Amino acid sequence: MSDTWWKAAVIYQIYPSSFKDTNGDGWGDLPGIISKVDYLKNLGVDILWISPIYKSPQADMGYDIADYKLIDPIYGTNEDIDVLVAELKKRDMKLMMDLVVNHTSNEHAWFVDSISSKSSPKRSWYIWKDPAGSDSNGDPLPPNNWCQLLGDANSAWTYDPESKQFYLSLFTPEQPDLNWETPEVRAAVHDAMRFWLDKGVCGYRMDVINLISKDQRFPDAPVTNDGGKAKYHPGSKWYTNGPRMHEFLREVKREVLAPYKAVTVGEMPGVSDPDEVLKTVHQGDGELSMIFIFDVVDVDFVPGEGRLALRPFKTGDWVKDVVKWQRVMWERDGWNSVFIENHDNPRSVSRYCDDSDEWREKGAKLLALMQTTLSGTIFVYQGEEIGVRNMPKYWDGVLDKKARDHARTPMHWDGSPHGGFCGKDVKPWMRVMDDYVTFNVDVQTNSNSDDDLSIWQYWQRGLSNRKAHADAFVHGEFQSVDNAEGDDVFAYLKVGKESGTWVIVLNFSGDEVQWRMPSNVKVQGWVAGNYLKGKPDKPTEGTIGLRPFEGLLGRSAA
Missing domain, CATH: 3.90.400.10 (Oligo-1,6-glucosidase; Domain 2)
Known part of the structure; x- marks a missing residue:
């Protein structure tokens, strides 16, 4: 297997407490994940990434780890991990663990x-x-x-x-920061990483890994909160991408990652400078396989005002970030992660499209079409493949739009009580969405319409097509097409060495749009869209009428 096999892999993030409960405590567990391995294989998944499942007092949903080598009993046992790795191996799949080493639990x-x-x-x-x-x-x-x-x-x-x-304790008092300046700390982290790699884990998602190096002067932060009236202020300038971060990551790579050929994705919030990013993900001498760049998912953030401040945005505001990173990584030999959902952000169909009953399916498929055709390694978050949306109005104000709980509702497996997440007489740890009866895995995987695909089937087809034409959709060059800032139509070309050039046109507007194809773009024919199962009947030149949230995939004539 190639050392870079992971580039074309489909990585599926599981939020374990909300995936599948099998022991009747209303909390997802490892046997529940094992029971759904065939489901994930059928979708097209290659790697499961499970959010933290180590022993923890759960002050922060497992991100406060009390023992790096022990699975928390609420999820199962270390032996369950052995079973999961074995079951995945039978299906040519792999397991990625979550690694939280900026801090531990205060009970560690x-x-x-x-x-x-x-x-x-x-x-x-x-x-x-x-x-x-x-x-x-x-x-x-x-x-x-x-x-x-x-x-x-x-x-x-x-x-x-x-x-x-x-x-x-940058996060909470229950999460004291480790001192990476101490060599014994780094050695202990390396040892914990080897423990799971020796069990067959393929790599790690590394939580807030760019916070591990602090400026040892520990100076005061600029006075910014509440117009300067607050007592405490953001000190990220002194601990984000700190002075020894790259040194520490190079050491991790040398001592652990390289010998195991491990796959890594770093969570590095607050980083958007290409020069800094390329030090980490350059495919020649970078420290990690890839990182999560949060420009798109942070598009509505207000700098300096915390995660629950809300800034209105247009499609063009986040499209320019997609274009930026697609080009940067291609031109400078870096590597992208492709994602718009995770456990910390609202649901994408609610955020970037329209999650109303009328347009939800079209919007979810539009986002799937975009993600399955962008270069990099793709990440699918649980429930994204069936178009799970935000909870109905639950809180007042900004919280209703930006709360993390939207992404943490239990998975909808079928139309039985609690969506099949747990038994009918069990109370789930968190509320199940009210629409589980009609929007669930069972309904969508068994849809047999002659005219259309369910959201799940659309994702399955898109992931299969992505692998079949990986030279274009995974590795290919991205070329922007008529992407003026503020436009609702996002259009681009993907160029592959073997499969040729593809044209992708995405209307993120809730209105019908008359979009004129640039004269330098030639379409041989449209092969897929998100309105019908078959080939779209659309003009291949001149003005093209795009319905609300309509997406098109075509072959270039060039």
């Missing part, structure tokens, strides 16, 4: 030891600092003014009254 044995005494051998495994002084009440002040990433009204530092020092 390392931290329990670290906090026990200032003289503990593991004190230096975490970031401990003396107070900056005392306030007017005599209470100790944090070492600097950094705010938490998950609550900017709070300090990023947590005080330990026993030792009279603070420890850094």
